[in-house]
Structures are given as structure tokens and as C-alpha cells.
Amino acid sequence: MTAVKLSIDYDGFEEGKRMETEIERLSASPEAADLTSLTIGDWGQAYENSSEETVQALVKHSASFPALRKLFIGEMGYEECEISWITQSDLSPLLPAYPELQSLTIQGGTSLRLSQLQHEKLEELIIITGGLGKVVLADIAASTLPNLQKLELYLGVDNYGFDGGLEDLYPLIEPAKFPKLTYLGLKNSEIQDEIASALADAPILDQLHTLDLSLGTLSDTGAEALLASERIKGLKLLNLSHHYLSDEMMLRLKNSGLPVDISDQQKADDDDDWRYPSITE
Amino acid sequence: MPASEPLIVFCSPGDRRSAGIQQARLRLGMPPALLIPYAGLLEGQPLADLLEQAVQQQVRDGMPEQAGLPTPGLNGAPGRAQLEQPDSLDGSNGRPTPDFPDGSGGRPALDSPAQAGPPLLRLESSDGSFSRHPALDSSAQARPPLLRLESPGGSFGLERALIALGAPDAPDTDDSLHPFGQQPDLRPLSFKAAAALKDMPGVLHHPSQWFRGYCRLLAHIRREAGQLLPASRWTNDPAEIAAMTDKRRTQQILAEAGVPVPRPLCGSGGQAPVDYASLRELMLTQRMHRVFIKLASGSAASGVIAYQLNPATGAEVAVTTIGVENYITRPPVYYNSGKLQRYTDSARLAGIINWLYRHGAYAEQWIPKPGISGHSFDIRQLVVAGEACHAVARVSTTPITNLHLRSQRMTPAEAGLPEEMQAQVRRSAEASLAAFPRCSIAGIDVLVGSSGRTYTADVNPFGDLLYDVEYQGCSTYEWEMKQLSGRNLSL
Numbered sequence: 001m002t003a004v005k006l007s008i009d010y011d012g013f014e015e016g017k018r019m020e021t022e023i024e025r026l027s028a029s030p031e032a033a034d035l036t037s038l039t040i041g042d043w044g045q046a047y048e049n050s051s052e053e054t055v056q057a058l059v060k061h062s063a064s065f066p067a068l069r070k071l072f073i074g075e076m077g078y079e080e081c082e083i084s085w086i087t088q089s090d091l092s093p094l095l096p097a098y099p100e101l102q103s104l105t106i107q108g109g110t111s112l113r114l115s116q117l118q119h120e121k122l123e124e125l126i127i128i129t130g131g132l133g134k135v136v137l138a139d140i141a142a143s144t145l146p147n148l149q150k151l152e153l154y155l156g157v158d159n160y161g162f163d164g165g166l167e168d169l170y171p172l173i174e175p176a177k178f179p180k181l182t183y184l185g186l187k188n189s190e191i192q193d194e195i196a197s198a199l200a201d202a203p204i205l206d207q208l209h210t211l212d213l214s215l216g217t218l219s220d221t222g223a224e225a226l227l228a229s230e231r232i233k234g235l236k237l238l239n240l241s242h243h244y245l246s247d248e249m250m251l252r253l254k255n256s257g258l259p260v261d262i263s264d265q266q267k268a269d270d271d272d273d274w275r276y277p278s279i280t281e
Numbered sequence: 282m283p284a285s286e287p288l289i290v291f292c293s294p295g296d297r298r299s300a301g302i303q304q305a306r307l308r309l310g311m312p313p314a315l316l317i318p319y320a321g322l323l324e325g326q327p328l329a330d331l332l333e334q335a336v337q338q339q340v341r342d343g344m345p346e347q348a349g350l351p352t353p354g355l356n357g358a359p360g361r362a363q364l365e366q367p368d369s370l371d372g373s374n375g376r377p378t379p380d381f382p383d384g385s386g387g388r389p390a391l392d393s394p395a396q397a398g399p400p401l402l403r404l405e406s407s408d409g410s411f412s413r414h415p416a417l418d419s420s421a422q423a424r425p426p427l428l429r430l431e432s433p434g435g436s437f438g439l440e441r442a443l444i445a446l447g448a449p450d451a452p453d454t455d456d457s458l459h460p461f462g463q464q465p466d467l468r469p470l471s472f473k474a475a476a477a478l479k480d481m482p483g484v485l486h487h488p489s490q491w492f493r494g495y496c497r498l499l500a501h502i503r504r505e506a507g508q509l510l511p512a513s514r515w516t517n518d519p520a521e522i523a524a525m526t527d528k529r530r531t532q533q534i535l536a537e538a539g540v541p542v543p544r545p546l547c548g549s550g551g552q553a554p555v556d557y558a559s560l561r562e563l564m565l566t567q568r569m570h571r572v573f574i575k576l577a578s579g580s581a582a583s584g585v586i587a588y589q590l591n592p593a594t595g596a597e598v599a600v601t602t603i604g605v606e607n608y609i610t611r612p613p614v615y616y617n618s619g620k621l622q623r624y625t626d627s628a629r630l631a632g633i634i635n636w637l638y639r640h641g642a643y644a645e646q647w648i649p650k651p652g653i654s655g656h657s658f659d660i661r662q663l664v665v666a667g668e669a670c671h672a673v674a675r676v677s678t679t680p681i682t683n684l685h686l687r688s689q690r691m692t693p694a695e696a697g698l699p700e701e702m703q704a705q706v707r708r709s710a711e712a713s714l715a716a717f718p719r720c721s722i723a724g725i726d727v728l729v730g731s732s733g734r735t736y737t738a739d740v741n742p743f744g745d746l747l748y749d750v751e752y753q754g755c756s757t758y759e760w761e762m763k764q765l766s767g768r769n770l771s772l
Contacts, residue, residue, distance in 0.1 A: 009649060009731040014568070047570065048593050078680060079649035079657050082598050085591055159625075274619040275483025275604070276581070276685060277434065 002034050005075070007041030019043035020057040027064035037070040042080045050111055052089035062097035069100060074107035081108075084130030084160035088112035092139075095119045109161045112136050117143035126152040126185075131161030134168045141171035148178045152185035152212065155195075165191070166198050173204045185212030185239075192216030192243075197225040200232060209236040214261070218243040227256060235259060242266060285766035286424040288314040289332070289513070291322070291502060292431035293439065298746055299431060305758035311766065313339060315426075319433055323442040323498065328505040425512035427765065430502070430522055432743040433495060434580075437480040444487050445475035447494030458503070458523040459496040460530035466490045467639045483604075483616040485576075485584065489640040492578035496523045516765055518719035522742045525717065528643040529553075529577050531740050538716035540709070543728065543736050546572055546644040554644055557634040561597075564590045569646055573680075573738075574634065577641035580741065583617050584637060587647060587680035588630075599624045600680050603633055619686065621679050647680070648728045648736050651697075656689075658682060658696045659738065660727045662710035663745055663757060666764045667721075669707035670752040671745075674698065690750075702729060709735040722761055 086108025109129030456462030576584025604618035674696035724744015
């Protein structure tokens with residue numbers, strides 16, 4: 001069981017280092033055969049260069065990584081690239097190339113597509129973005145992922161590419177869509193209240209153990225809808241962490257007996273306007 | 282312990298720095314330092330008077346027997362003070378050499394001839410050494426004092442006085458220590474207008490004029506101390522403090538000394554950006570799409586922008602400490618925001634960046650800082666007398682890691698920096714201070730790049746206010762007092 005992360009920094013890229021070459025080198029190395037987890041970080045100025053060549057290289061050398069189960073495309077922080085600027089590409093060629101893959105994590109929503117999203121064994125799909133386009137939501141709605149157990153989508157804000165609405169999410173929460181799904185995360189959203197209300201009494205809840213509505217703009221409105229639901233009581237975890245709930249609502253949730261995570265309360269009026277003198281320390 | 286020389290500190294008495302120094306000296310059994318208030322100097326009081334007041338204060342405080350005070354000779358013979366001709370700093374590209382033609386120049390208000398000393402203060406010898414007053418100690422001959430400058434911050438009154446001193450019509454216009462003193466400040470405030478500035482917390486009133494005023498104060502102190510205490514030595518020479526306080530000059534000196542620094546943004550002919558438009562153009566032509574823009578004379582992350590320009594889409598994002606208040610009928614007010622601001626709209630960014638360049642700014646490559654799980658860090662490495670000592674990793678979830686901006690503090694090891702990289706950071710910091718041969722103390726900000734390279738991002742002459750960090754059992758001030766007393770400084 002081995003895990004590798006490949007990343008190309010600014011200087012490396014300027015000096016001619018390329019992700020395709022790094023992947024090729026890894027494929028020829030002794031550890032390739034046992035590699036179970038591969039993380040692709042910055043493929044070199046990802047705000048300008050898309051992940052397309054990286055995907056092609058991973059497809060080309062897939063036979064060298066027979067043990068690969070976990071793949072992360074685009075793990076990079078703000079020190080490397082603004083999340084919403086990470087330029088992805090159509091990642092669906094990866095799926096037929098790695099038929100044993102179990103987990104796929106994608107970070108960055110710009111230019112992202114999953115046009116042929118079909119895989120017999122994939123258990124986890126996680127997409128982390130500052131704004132997920134509805135075209136990707138449509139790709140997921142059209143997918144065939146019979147073994148999917150965890151779907152986690154960071155939806156983001158319209159400023160950074162979220163151009164969808166509830167109507168684009170409904171197809172994803174049809175119970176027949178992902179029959180094995182037990183973890184659903186529709187999170188990091190600026191329409192978190194609408195999502196909570198839409199999910200509160202959705203039939204898909206009957207099969208879930210976790211509903212993850214964290215990191216968004218959830219307010220008392222969304223929480224009220226969740227509290228009113230009978231279906232929600234079957235969950236093992238309702239994750240509402242990072243929210244805008246009132247203290248009163250937090251108390252009600254605490255007393256409800258629901259297995260709820262309400263950590264990291266945000267304050268809408270917290271504009272935090274403290275100022276400091278130029279010369280201090 | 283060898284007999285230590287008296288220490289004279291230019292500071293804001295009572296602030297955390299001067300208190301830290303006194304506490305350290307007390308713990309080490311050293312006589313307390315004499316504290317000379319900047320405020321007094323800026324009010325025009327002669328150094329001799331302030332020194333005498335400081336001596337008397339200590340006598341009143343009842344510690345004469347341990348004071349070991351210098352009793353600077355003021356027997357009415359100021360002419361005997363042979364002014365040292367300061368060497369010019371090497372490689373001063375277009376930088377004026379400090380010039381003290383006769384030691385009398387400068388502000389009349391601050392430069393009244395030394396008064397005949399009151400009985401407590403008597404000149405004993407002409408070689409610049411001092412004897413103690415009989416009331417204090419009749420025996421040993423004291424050693425020439427050590428002079429130390431502290432941060433000129435901490436009060437609006439000082440800030441305002443320095444902006445006034447930087448005015449074109451200020452009484453003292455000695456710009457010899459200003460690295461770019463020949464370039465006039467844009468839209469200056471008159472002496473009177475500056476003196477009438479109102480205290481608005483965090484507001485950046487006029488950074489370039491403040492820096493000019495500060496350089497004039499440094500020149501004044503250097504000149505007056507040279508006359509009054511010719512054998513004294515500086516822990517950090519005022520001329521080099523001026524250079525360290527201008528990032529453009531600092532990075533130039535480091536680069537010339539061969540110390541790795543983040544690549545400056547400049548064109549193939551060496552031209553630096555002068556405003557928002559030229560900044561963007563250079564970022565595109567030089568393929569440097571992520572930069573830090575820093576106010577040349579800023580400190581404490583004042584006037585710092587982490588700026589990104591997307592070459593594919595033209596989009597831009599800035600994360601900065603600069604807050605803006607916009608008004609309809611007057612220019613915007615810029616302030617230091619404790620909460621980092623994020624801007625993406627061009628009009629606002631153009632306003633901020635143009636303002637920054639008007640006051641002098643410096644843009645350099647944004648070196649991605651290492652880190653784990655959304656936290657990244659840089660290292661503040663203190664160097665004293667050529668040797669790296671106390672180090673702190675400043676860990677933050679934002680690109681700007683200064684400690685007062687709610688960063689976490691860890692040891693470099695806790696932050697995950699391997700020992701061999703810690704050693705490289707120390708060497709890098711030592712090389713950085715060595716580029717300033719007349720300075721014995723600085724806090725160096727070192728960045729660790731992803732490929733194991735280190736870069737010096739900043740050299741802080743007052744970068745030693747670090748709490749709760751020890752080196753060989755000493756606090757920063759204790760270590761400095763031990764290392765610098767009774768030994769030859771590289772002056």
C-alpha cells in the first residue's frame with residue numbers, strides 16, 4: 001500500500017518540468033506496481049494550464065498502476081493556485097482506464113467535465129470547487145455509477161461558477177439514481193437553505209447514514225425544515241458545521257436528539273472591523 | 282561577566298520593548314539602560330539634555346550603585362567632538378552617502394549646542410570615554426556606551442511628528458539616510474497640515490512622508506550622538522536601519538550580497554512597475570502571475586497585498602491588510618485591517634495599487650509557502666551578532682502570516698520543518714544580516730520554497746519582539762544583552 005503525490009511548482013514549470021513526464025517517470029519506477037493512491041497536485045500554473053495533458057498521461061500509463069484505487073486530481077492550496085482558478089478538463093477518460101478505481105476526488109471547477117461518467121466499482125466521488133457548473137451536475141445526473149456510496153459536491157457560489165439551482169440537484173437525489181449511496185454531501189453552497197428544505201423530506205434520506213450540508217450559508221430557515229422532518233431521524237450524522245444558525249436554533253438542534261454537528265458558527269454581522277497601527281511589533 | 286558598557290536606548294519609554302530590555306538587564310544583573318524618548322527628540326530637546334534627564338531619572342529610581350551610567354561629558358566643548366566620517370555603504374546604487382559635513386546641520390530646533398553640563402555630567406577625557414560621576418561611582422572608568430534604536434511605533438503622536446518631520450517645509454531636511462531621498466513624495470502634507478492630523482486608528486496617513494521623516498530623525502540622532510558620544514557604538518547603525526526600512530533597498534542589498542530573495546517583478550531592462558497598469562503588464566510579460574506587493578516602508582504587514590492575475594481570463598484576486606473607506610467628495614482613506622480583505626474588482630484594486638505605488642512599493646514573486654491541511658508558514662529567524670538564535674514559525678490559513686493577524690506560532694519543528702531545512706534557514710538568515718555589516722540584530726523572515734530553497738523576504742531591524750520563545754534558556758532581549766555586551770561589534 002503506497003501513496004504518492006506529484007506536484008510541479010512555479011519555478012519547476014518555468015524550468016520546463018512537466019506533469020506528463022513525472023507520471024511517465026513514476027510509471028517506470030519500482031513503486032508503480034504497488035501504488036494504491038495517487039494525488040496530482042499542481043500540474044504547473046494550473047490557472048493557465050488545464051489538466052488535460054495530465055489526464056492523457058494517466059490514461060496512457062494506466063497499465064503501470066494496476067493497484068491504484070484512489071485518485072485525487074488537483075490537490076493544491078491558495079499558496080499555489082486560487083481554488084476557483086484551477087483549470088480542469090474532461091476527466092471521464094480516467095474511468096475506463098482504471099476499472100478498479102474506488103475513489104475519485106477532483107478539486108477545481110473551471111472547465112471541468114465528466115462527460116462519460118460510467119464506472120462499475122467507483123465508491124466515492126468528491127468534487128471540491130468554489131463554484132460547480134450545472135453542466136457538471138448534468139454529467140453526474142447522466143452517469144452510471146452503480147456502486148457509488150459517497151457523493152460529496154462542494155457547490156460554491158455563482159461568482160466562481162455555480163450557475164445551477166435546485167432543479168439541477170433533483171436528479172441526483174432520486175433514490176434509484178445511486179442505489180448504494182449512504183453519504184450525500186451537497187455543501188459549501190450559497191443556496192444551502194433551499195437545499196436543506198428540498199432534502200428534508202426527500203426519499204433518499206431513507207438510505208443515507210450521513211447528510212452533509214456543511215460549509216454553506218445554512219440559516220434558521222433551512223434548519224427549521226430539517227427539524228420538521230421525520231425522515232431526518234434515521235440519519236447517523238447530520239453535518240451542519242460552519243453555519244449561520246442563531247444561538248436559539250443551535251439549542252433546539254442540540255435538544256432535538258438528532259446526531260447533528262453544529263460546530264463553527266459564523267456570524268453574519270461579524271464584519272470584524274478591527275484596525276491596527278502600522279508600526280506595532 | 283565582563284564589565285558591560287552602558288546601554289542607551291532610543292525608544293518610547295514604557296513600551297513593551299523598553300520594558301523587555303530593562304527586565305532582561307535586571308535578570309542578568311546588568312545596570313538598567315538609559316532610555317531616550319523619541320518624543321523628546323522630536324520636540325527639539327537636545328540629546329544631552331535628554332541623557333541627563335535619563336540619568337537623573339535613574340538616580341531618582343534609586344539604582345545609582347548599579348547604574349554604571351555613562352556621564353557624557355558636556356563641559357561646553359562640543360567642538361572637540363571629532364565627528365566620525367561614516368563610511369558609505371557598499372554598493373549604494375544611487376544611494377546618497379550619509380553626509381555629516383560639520384555636524385551642525387539640520388534642524389535648528391533639535392540642534393541647539395550642547396549646554397554646559399550640570400554638575401552631574403562631566404566630561405573627563407577627550408578620547409570619548411566617560412567617567413562616572415562621583416555621586417554614582419568614583420572608581421572605575423566607564424566604557425563608551427552602546428547605542429540602540431528601538432521601533433518608532435506605538436503612538437499616534439510619534440507617527441504624526443514623523444510625518445511632519447518628513448514635510449517639504451520641515452525644519453530639518455537631511456535626507457542623507459533616505460535610500461531614495463531625491464525622489465519627492467507625491468502629494469505631500471505641509472509641516473502644519475501634518476501636525477494637525479487627527480488620530481484615526483489604523484489609518485495610513487502618508488507612508489512615504491512618514492518614512493522621510495523617520496530617515497530625517499535617524500540622521501539627526503546619528504549626527505547628534507556622533508557629536509556627543511563619539512566613541513559610542515551602535516548595535517544597529519541608523520543608516521542601515523533606514524535601508525532595512527525600505528524594502529526596495531533591502532532586497533537590493535540582499536541580492537547584491539548573493540542572498541536568495543524572491544525574484545523581483547521587473548522588466549528585461551530592470552524597470553520596476555510604477556502603477557497598476559505597469560504592474561499588470563509586467564506580470565503578463567514576465568509570466569509572474571502571483572506576486573506580493575509591499576509598501577516599501579511598511580512593517581507589521583502594513584500595506585501588503587497578495588495579488589494574482591489570471592493570464593487566461595484577466596481575472597484578479599487580491600488578499601490584503603489594506604482596507605478602504607470610500608467617500609464621494611474626498612479621496613479614499615486606506616487603513617490597516619486586522620481582518621484580511623479580499624478584492625476582485627479592478628476599479629478598487631487599481632485605486633489601492635496606484636496609491637501604494639505613489640508611496641513607494643515593491644513587487645516580488647509569491648513564493649508558495651509550505652504547510653499542511655490548509656495552513657502554511659514562514660520562519661521569523663532572529664540573528665544576533667552574526668549568529669542565528671530564536672526562531673518562530675508563523676502558521677496561518679492566509680497568505681499573510683504576521684503574528685498579530687491571528688497567526689499561530691509554533692517552533693519550526695512543530696510546523697514540520699526538517700532539521701536540515703532549519704539549519705538552512707539559520708544560514709540564510711545569518712547571510713542576510715551579514716549583508717548589513719553595521720547591524721548586530723535583526724529578525725529575518727525566511728520563506729521555504731517547495732523545492733527546498735530558502736528566500737529572505739524581509740529584514741526587520743526591530744524583529745526581536747518575540748514572546749515566549751527561548752534560545753539557550755534566554756529570552757530574545759536577554760540573549761542580545763549577553764551577546765552584545767563587552768564584545769566588539771562589527772562597526
